Amino acid sequence: MNKLKQKLANELDESVLWRLLSENMRAQVVPYTVAVIAMAFVAATTAAVAFMMRDVVDSLFDSGNSARIAGVSLAVFVIFVIKGIATYVQVVAMTRAGNRIVSIQQIKLYDKLLRQGVSFFNLTESSNLLMKVTQTARAARKVIELMVTSAVRDTLTLIGLVAVMFYQQPVLSLFTLIIGPLAIWGVKSLLEKVREIADMELQSMAAIMKVIQETSRGIRVVKTFGLEERMANQMYSAVKSVEKRRNKLARLQAATSPLMDILAGFAIASVIGLSAGNLFGSNGSTPGELMSFVTAVMMAYEPAKRLSRVRVGLEVGLRQVRMLFKLLDEPETLPENENPETLPEGPRQLVFDSVTFGYKSSDPILKDLSLTFEAGQTTALVGLSGGGKSTILNLALRLYDPQSGSVLIDGQDIKKTSFQSLRSNLSFVGQETFLFSASILDNIRFGREGASKDEVIQAAKAANAYDFIMKLNEGFDTMVGENGAFLSGGQKQRLAIARALLRDSPILLLDEPTSALDSESEHLVQEALRRLTSGRTTIIVAHRLSTILHADKIMVIENGQVAEEGNAKKLLEHSGPFRTLYDHQFADAMKAG
Numbered sequence: 001m002n003k004l005k006q007k008l009a010n011e012l013d014e015s016v017l018w019r020l021l022s023e024n025m026r027a028q029v030v031p032y033t034v035a036v037i038a039m040a041f042v043a044a045t046t047a048a049v050a051f052m053m054r055d056v057v058d059s060l061f062d063s064g065n066s067a068r069i070a071g072v073s074l075a076v077f078v079i080f081v082i083k084g085i086a087t088y089v090q091v092v093a094m095t096r097a098g099n100r101i102v103s104i105q106q107i108k109l110y111d112k113l114l115r116q117g118v119s120f121f122n123l124t125e126s127s128n129l130l131m132k133v134t135q136t137a138r139a140a141r142k143v144i145e146l147m148v149t150s151a152v153r154d155t156l157t158l159i160g161l162v163a164v165m166f167y168q169q170p171v172l173s174l175f176t177l178i179i180g181p182l183a184i185w186g187v188k189s190l191l192e193k194v195r196e197i198a199d200m201e202l203q204s205m206a207a208i209m210k211v212i213q214e215t216s217r218g219i220r221v222v223k224t225f226g227l228e229e230r231m232a233n234q235m236y237s238a239v240k241s242v243e244k245r246r247n248k249l250a251r252l253q254a255a256t257s258p259l260m261d262i263l264a265g266f267a268i269a270s271v272i273g274l275s276a277g278n279l280f281g282s283n284g285s286t287p288g289e290l291m292s293f294v295t296a297v298m299m300a301y302e303p304a305k306r307l308s309r310v311r312v313g314l315e316v317g318l319r320q321v322r323m324l325f326k327l328l329d330e331p332e333t334l335p336e337n338e339n340p341e342t343l344p345e346g347p348r349q350l351v352f353d354s355v356t357f358g359y360k361s362s363d364p365i366l367k368d369l370s371l372t373f374e375a376g377q378t379t380a381l382v383g384l385s386g387g388g389k390s391t392i393l394n395l396a397l398r399l400y401d402p403q404s405g406s407v408l409i410d411g412q413d414i415k416k417t418s419f420q421s422l423r424s425n426l427s428f429v430g431q432e433t434f435l436f437s438a439s440i441l442d443n444i445r446f447g448r449e450g451a452s453k454d455e456v457i458q459a460a461k462a463a464n465a466y467d468f469i470m471k472l473n474e475g476f477d478t479m480v481g482e483n484g485a486f487l488s489g490g491q492k493q494r495l496a497i498a499r500a501l502l503r504d505s506p507i508l509l510l511d512e513p514t515s516a517l518d519s520e521s522e523h524l525v526q527e528a529l530r531r532l533t534s535g536r537t538t539i540i541v542a543h544r545l546s547t548i549l550h551a552d553k554i555m556v557i558e559n560g561q562v563a564e565e566g567n568a569k570k571l572l573e574h575s576g577p578f579r580t581l582y583d584h585q586f587a588d589a590m591k592a593g
Helices: 002-025 029-061 066-115 118-123 126-168 170-176 179-188 191-217 219-224 228-254 256-276 287-328 389-396 419-424 440-445 453-462 466-471 489-503 519-533 568-572 577-592
Strands: 350-357 366-373 378-382 404-409 426-429 507-511 537-541 553-558 561-566
Touching (some): 002 126, 029 066, 029 126, 126 170, 126 191, 126 287, 366 389, 366 404, 378 389, 389 537, 426 489, 440 453, 440 489, 453 466, 453 489, 489 519, 507 519, 553 568, 561 568, 568 577
Parallel strands (some): 426 507, 507 537
Antiparallel strands (some): 350 366, 350 404, 553 561
């Protein structure tokens, strides 16, 4: 069973390695070709150094021949100059190619994430994604560099030095090469443990990122409930786990060095002893030939040791590269139509036609729902939490696709519509406003790229945001901090409205835009919303009924169905779900007053 498991693992690693090399080596063929040529020069000059030891030693015994000494000295100098230049070229070319591979892989990973639907992010922890985007791209570079340097520089160097050995002392060379099979056998026994530890190390690294992200995002909760010790314990556990596994991995990787040291030391010592004892008839050799042979043996030790560690290093890198390809090959949860259409010109009526939808972990929330949002009118969705109001907005934005039925804009199924065409016709303002870590100007301009500063200022004025912006030290150039950390809830909400105003799209979706605001901020936001909704197809989700009494139509959503609909006056004329909500809410307000 273990042999079968190991065989499957080896086959999988080979396929991953082949894909990694084929996809990246072709794209970086120029720098890698330059690096390979440079490595060939490094290998040749390394072998030349060992070969020249014969002439160096023999010329020293022939001290009277000054011309020979001068020639040998010049040759040695030229060899080292060529080796130094070639090493520089190799390092620069490999670094440029490696950095390019990292950037390409990270861009590919991020593009893949952008093409995924919201459900993918709901099911995948952000710390796990962060770890994959950063670590696996670097692993791809390391694996390729390891393969190139091992396959070219170290292999050619070893071949060159072995050639020198056989040229100088053929019989002694055969004895020296006995250590090769022994080294391969020793390294092979380490690989299975390396695979297991490498997988566990990646899991522990993701746990560290998760603790840091949760601490950063939930610092108020951590401080309020005194969770510092709990979070510190989680971090300590994750860090110690990584430390422990890295130490194990280091021991396994380092085990190849003493193995090679012992074998190489035995081989070199034996060769020196045998050559000195003339057991293989080396008495006909000059001192220079013996010195050249011993030098080649000793110089071959380093590339041989690196080659013996290649498989261990590959095992570590390929575990991460496999994760990279798994993420890149992940099926897209919300693909765009192969031949996407553009929305036709029209008044922008939004229709749900027999829509059924449920999130992956729940029963259907919307059940065969049919409703119409009239063009240019404001429709309010009210009802108890969990009824499906926000889900309707998510489907209209095409953050999810219904399991059955269709969402139509002016008669066209939005699943057939290009994302660019769909999103250009939609604006959204939510309860929890998200701002990028950028300036106020940029955050508003995200509503429409390329908008002029004057257009941004006009949008800010219409959103009742201009006055508070100008009171800030740097005005529109003020940095808002991570997710608007330096602004109040009302200020962030008005910037979100300014962003939507600047977008100027015909369909507007509002999800509890005033629920978390104080009365003064709510007044300013409501005033801005009246400007924003004018003449647009607007869907607004609200729990505060006072904010939607002016809506052209109100729909009460209960258990994924429309319980009743009409304007406020009509719905309050008789007993029904809306009248019940209205009475409860305003009765509570009267008691509170």
